[in-house]
Amino acid sequence: MTKSYESVRKTVSAEENPIQLLFDLLEGVIVFTEEEKKALLKEVVIETYPKGTILVREGEYKSPCYFVLKGCVRKYYEVDGEEKTTAFYTESDSIGSSSCTNRRMATGYYLECLEETIVSVGTEESESSFFERFPRFEAICRKQTEEQLHELSEVLAQYIISSPEQRYLNLLKTQPQLLARVPQYHLASFIGVKPESLSRIRKRIMTREQA
Amino acid sequence: MTKSYESVRKTVSAEENPIQLLFDLLEGVIVFTEEEKKALLKEVVIETYPKGTILVREGEYKSPCYFVLKGCVRKYYEVDGEEKTTAFYTESDSIGSSSCTNRRMATGYYLECLEETIVSVGTEESESSFFERFPRFEAICRKQTEEQLHELSEVLAQYIISSPEQRYLNLLKTQPQLLARVPQYHLASFIGVKPESLSRIRKRIMTREQA
Numbered sequence: 090m091t092k093s094y095e096s097v098r099k100t101v102s103a104e105e106n107p108i109q110l111l112f113d114l115l116e117g118v119i120v121f122t123e124e125e126k127k128a129l130l131k132e133v134v135i136e137t138y139p140k141g142t143i144l145v146r147e148g149e150y151k152s153p154c155y156f157v158l159k160g161c162v163r164k165y166y167e168v169d170g171e172e173k174t175t176a177f178y179t180e181s182d183s184i185g186s187s188s189c190t191n192r193r194m195a196t197g198y199y200l201e202c203l204e205e206t207i208v209s210v211g212t213e214e215s216e217s218s219f220f221e222r223f224p225r226f227e228a229i230c231r232k233q234t235e236e237q238l239h240e241l242s243e244v245l246a247q248y249i250i251s252s253p254e255q256r257y258l259n260l261l262k263t264q265p266q267l268l269a270r271v272p273q274y275h276l277a278s279f280i281g282v283k284p285e286s287l288s289r290i291r292k293r294i295m296t297r298e299q300a
Numbered sequence: 301m302t303k304s305y306e307s308v309r310k311t312v313s314a315e316e317n318p319i320q321l322l323f324d325l326l327e328g329v330i331v332f333t334e335e336e337k338k339a340l341l342k343e344v345v346i347e348t349y350p351k352g353t354i355l356v357r358e359g360e361y362k363s364p365c366y367f368v369l370k371g372c373v374r375k376y377y378e379v380d381g382e383e384k385t386t387a388f389y390t391e392s393d394s395i396g397s398s399s400c401t402n403r404r405m406a407t408g409y410y411l412e413c414l415e416e417t418i419v420s421v422g423t424e425e426s427e428s429s430f431f432e433r434f435p436r437f438e439a440i441c442r443k444q445t446e447e448q449l450h451e452l453s454e455v456l457a458q459y460i461i462s463s464p465e466q467r468y469l470n471l472l473k474t475q476p477q478l479l480a481r482v483p484q485y486h487l488a489s490f491i492g493v494k495p496e497s498l499s500r501i502r503k504r505i506m507t508r509e510q511a
Contacts, residue, residue, distance in 0.1 A: 166461050175457035185450050198457065224435065231442040239396050239448045246386035246409065247458045249375050281460065281464065 100240040107135045107207050110158045114181050118233065125223055132219060134210045144200040152196055153182040154208045160206025161270050165278075166198050173276040177203075177267055183237065184208075203271060255291045322356045323490075325392050331488045336434055337410045343430060344472050345421040355411040363407055366395040373416025376411050385489040388414075388478055394448065395419075414482060438455065462504045465501045467491040 110129060121129070135158070140146065143191070145152040147167060149294040155162070163182075175198070178184050182202065189221050220227045247259055257280050260267060268276065277287035323332070332340070342392040346369070349355065358378060368372070368389050375387040375395075386409070389395050395411065414509060431438045458470055468491050471478060479487065490497035 164457070166457060166459050173461040176453075176462045185446065185453065197454075220439065224438075227435075227438045227442055228431065230446060231438055234442060234445040234449055235396065238445055238452065241394065241449060241452050241456065242387075243408075245452065245459065246375070246377060248456065249386045250379050250384040250461060251491070279460070 107137075107158050107209075108133065109119060111135070111156075112208055114156075114158065115150070117181075118213040118275065119226075119229055128219070128222060132215060134212055134215075135207065137205065137207045138202045140196055140202055140205050142202045142206070145196055147195075147197055149196045150194075153199075153212050155200075155225075157182045157184070158207040158209060160208075161203040161267075162206055162208075163201045163203050163271070163275060164198050165201065172199075172278065174275045177264070177271060177275075177279070179264075179266070180291045203275070254282045254293070257287065257290050258293065258294070302343045307369040312380070318348075318420075319344065321415065321418070322367075322420055323395040325367075325369065328365070328392075329442055330437075338398070339430070339433060339435045343426060345426075346418065348416065351413055351416050353413040353417070354415065356407055357410055358406075358408060360407045361405075364413075364423050366411075366419040366421060368393045368395070369420060371419075372478075373417055373419075374412045374414050374482070374486060375409050383410075383489065384452050386487045388475070388482060390475075390477070390481070406443075406490055414486070457482045464493045464497065468498065468501055469505070 102238040111129075111133065112126070115121075138160075144155070144162065155178075157180055159180060160182060162182075163174055165174045165176070166171045167173075216230075220230075222258070248256065251259060257276070259275070273287055274284045277284040280287065283292070322340075322344065325339070326332075338510075349371075355366070355373065366389075368391055370391060373389040373395060375389070375394060376383045376385045378384075427441075436468055459467065467485070471487070471491070484498060485495045488495045491498065493501070
């Protein structure tokens with residue numbers, strides 16, 4: 090069963106220390122000054138959602154952008170009554186939304202937490218005011234977004250040039266942790282086959298490895 | 301027959317006026333001051349390549365980023381001796397490269413001009429020095445890159461959730477001009493079928509439209 094966005098917000102307990110998690114993940118690319126850290130601590134919005142929460146629904150006009158601190162989020166579309174999975178987001182992944190760039194478009198997809206998920210939540214407004222105060226982050230974010238664009242362009246290309254079996258092998262290679270965290274039928278949907286076909290693909294791979 | 305990158309650079313004639321073309325395309329999103337225009341005019345590198353030119357080859361470590369002013373560029377991968385098309389770029393499209401973001405990675409694809417193509421050519425260095433002089437472009441480019449990232453995420457999702465026939469219908473809807481400009485076998489490769497299957501798909505669509 091899925092729960093609505095509003096009903097499940099809760100305050101994060103100090104034990105979980107998500108702020109430290111945020112700094113740990115970001116400090117791979119940014120070294121913060123004390124002043125920047127203080128400003129970020131004051132501005133940052135951290136939210137925790139239980140497994141099964143629907144963060145965004147098809148047809149919504151406004152949804153924030155998320156940065157995943159912990160957990161796993163699935164993006165899917167409803168096509169003729171069937172859920173088709175198009176992405177998984179885990180630790181350090183950003184989830185953009187049309188409303189972060191263009192407020193006129195309704196979202197065409199759903200975002201579902203496959204695990205209890207901790208995110209930092211951003212809006213265009215909160216980003217802009219932070220950039221105004223600390224302009225150097227504008228350049229850092231531009232470069233990060235360019236990196237993401239390049240990576241996504243590679244993901245698209247690899248999806249197009251690969252068979253379902255190759256797509257599964259790509260997942261094994263690039264996101265092995267997903268395979269243990271995500272139910273098989275979501276993985277099957279993502280690589281474009283029925284769950285039975287994914288079972289056959291996995292058997293084929295295992296037989297080859299044992300040979 | 302394809303020609304190499306270096307052998308085909310030529311100076312653009314004044315008749316073609318690519319600089320005006322660049323301003324026309326950019327002024328949809330940016331209004332330039334006179335000072336900015338002058339600086340851009342001084343810095344901008346415009347190149348024209350004949351149809352058939354290979355701009356980038358698999359295995360290259362450094363390739364510039366392009367902004368297409370006129371023409372059409374195809375991105376493809378060589379898989380088991382077969383060319384697999386993964387993208388088409390036309391007027392106003394940016395073509396990023398791994399070397400714009402990460403110099404350690406070799407390019408895994410080819411870029412081929414399907415028509416005579418005029419591009420403005422950028423490097424990380426030229427971008428950085430322009431941003432240093434005119435910091436407001438940093439924010440404009442960040443937002444533009446975010447838009448592109450969102451669009452590409454939609455392209456990937458639509459590719460995953462669609463059948464080859466739906467992919468062809470998507471192209472008809474979103475990039476109808478491509479269908480007249482790109483050979484059928486490249487379109488077939490892009491939507492993931494053999495050219496014979498694309499012929500069948502097109503016949504099926506035409507029959508439905510006439511019914």
